Amino acid sequence: MGIRERLSGNEAVATAMKQINPDVVAAFPITPSTEIPQYFSSFVSNGVVDTEFVAVESEHSAMSACIGAEAAGSRAMTATSANGMSLMWEMLYIASSLRLPIVMSLVNRAVSGPLNIHNDHSDAMGARDSGWIQLFSENNQEAYDNMIMAHRIAENKDVLLPLMVCQDGFITSHSIENIELIEDEKVKEFVGTYHPEHYLLNAKEPIAVGPLDLQSYLFEHKVQQGEAMKNAKKVILDVAKDFEKMTGRKYGFFESYQLDDCDMAIVCMNSTAGTTKYVVDELRATGIKAGCLKIRCFRPFPAEEVAEALKHVKAIAVLDKADSLNAAGGALYEDVVSGMFTSNIHVPTVNYIYGIGGRDTKSTEIETVFDDLATIVKTGEIGNPYRYLGVRGGNK
């Protein structure tokens, strides 16, 4: 039986980090993730963890130091948001190409500009091609659980990729909710110790990391990275099975909520799934067959599995909390639609860009999405597939 607590999302992540007890944490403050390094440095100051805390002068140096520390043979972690991760952008790609299983907490926030400190997913979406595993979390419990599972996934020999655990800035990072924590000893046993095969601090076997990698080799190295991302799919499910044995909490690539018999489904990520599930319950009470598919694992993207789970639905809305500004729909929408198309599944699917810059998304707005889907089911007309939700100047 776990430990019942009340924690914010940031506290939950910091608690997970304390229990994981990494060798090095290098981080730089940025709203709304600042509390994580704050809490963590108090653990360091009070001798609760064995970690060397590196209070770097920028996020670029945070990721650079994590890369150095992980390549050195230690477990390195960091936390950031929005522009902080934008500044790391160059190093995100390098971290994954060097196959370093660094774990990061990304507290999602709008990337400038103009400047905005509130939640959307533009930071995470900007890193979707960076070679990082990306897990999303509806609430503090999921942010905590994903963090506990992170190292087992990232450090697996068939994977060896960095991993970021995402949660919504302020909405979950600063909201205090009930949570069930796992005992320290159980976490320690579950996460295990890190034993890299090759590392810089092994004086018996000096290695060189980060070459100039030209036309003759870079392509093959990129293919290996791609293979590792494919391998991550099995590992994510295996680790989830072990986690379920320990906690009773079940995780997969996504959560299907009232999906099996539904006519209309919303696909979304993070805290909006909570609002959507609430609306689904209300609609179900009136006999409307609504459902929700909440993506947990965005990278690797479970394209086939998502398509399979949605194939019986009559109309789908994919909600993107970041606008790709490409005149062709958001990132999640593109992935869902292309996954269905590749599996030869053709369900009318529309996209809504919503919640940009922390714009509140109310249950009444989610209801309007289901209303729109009902119209699509009834008329068979999709209309404009690229829509906005909760924006001035109309809903479409």
Added chain:
Amino acid sequence: MAYNLKQVVAEKPSRFTSGHRMCAGCGAPPVARHILRALKPEDHAVVSCATGCMEVSTFIYPYTSWTDSFIHTAFENAAANIAGVEAAYVSLKRQGKLPQDHETKFIVFGGDGGTYDIGLQSLSGAMERGHDMVYVCYDNGAYMNTGIQRSSATPKFADTTTSPAGTKIPGKMQPRKDLTKVLAGHHLPYVGQTIAYMNFKDLYEKAEKAIYTKGPCFLNVLSPCPRGWGYPTDDLMLINKLAVETCYWPLYEIIDGKYVVNYKPKNKLPIEEFLKPQKRFKHMFKPGNEWMIEEFQKEVDTRWQELLDLEEMGNK
């Protein structure tokens, strides 16, 4: 024991192997090789390089010239990279996860682009945080790897591809940044400015001090570039000599804040001696441009005197 070049070379095999692809006449490889020779043979090192000539010429997959552990990731962050490695070392050693009976040392090599300019923030951060490391800048006075663009280390009037000596503007119009003094402002336990000259004694001794002084240490090493400076490849050591004998590149160190000038030429040569053999200063010798040489000389004299004054102040 007194320094003896032949003995050092005989007793300490190079930890930076031949077969790399640096240019003939480049000042950087002898610097790297000799600095690594200052390591005790029993000590392991982790070397980090900023992206630049040295990195792209010494570690082209699947070959490496570095016999110690080595990491390169990007241009502006070599100091932060090694800071992470050092932090891991401190953490793992404290936890008993590494053998307790041997030492690892942490050394960075960055050019002036990666150090004076794009990497200055990460260098400053790492130095202020006090990691036990040595940052070595091999200063060749421009972005040589991308084709001789001006940097903040480029001396005034030098002809580079982004400060070309034209009919209206005669080369770079700003004097060079004094990075050694910038690092002195970080109050480090050891800062040294040196060059490969006089049997590399000054270079070796400063490297030894920097590596074996606990805490963040910095070395600024002038490292001529035959392509960017325009001198015949076999004149490398001559150029080094002239940089020192004209007091363009004074040899000095700052030990816990105290300045020591390590070499004072008995006969300080006029700056023309240093400028003349280099094509990048060719336009300064055209009739009517005498003012440029005068101004350059004045700058050198002012900086030299300032240094002597700083040393004098420390002796009071």
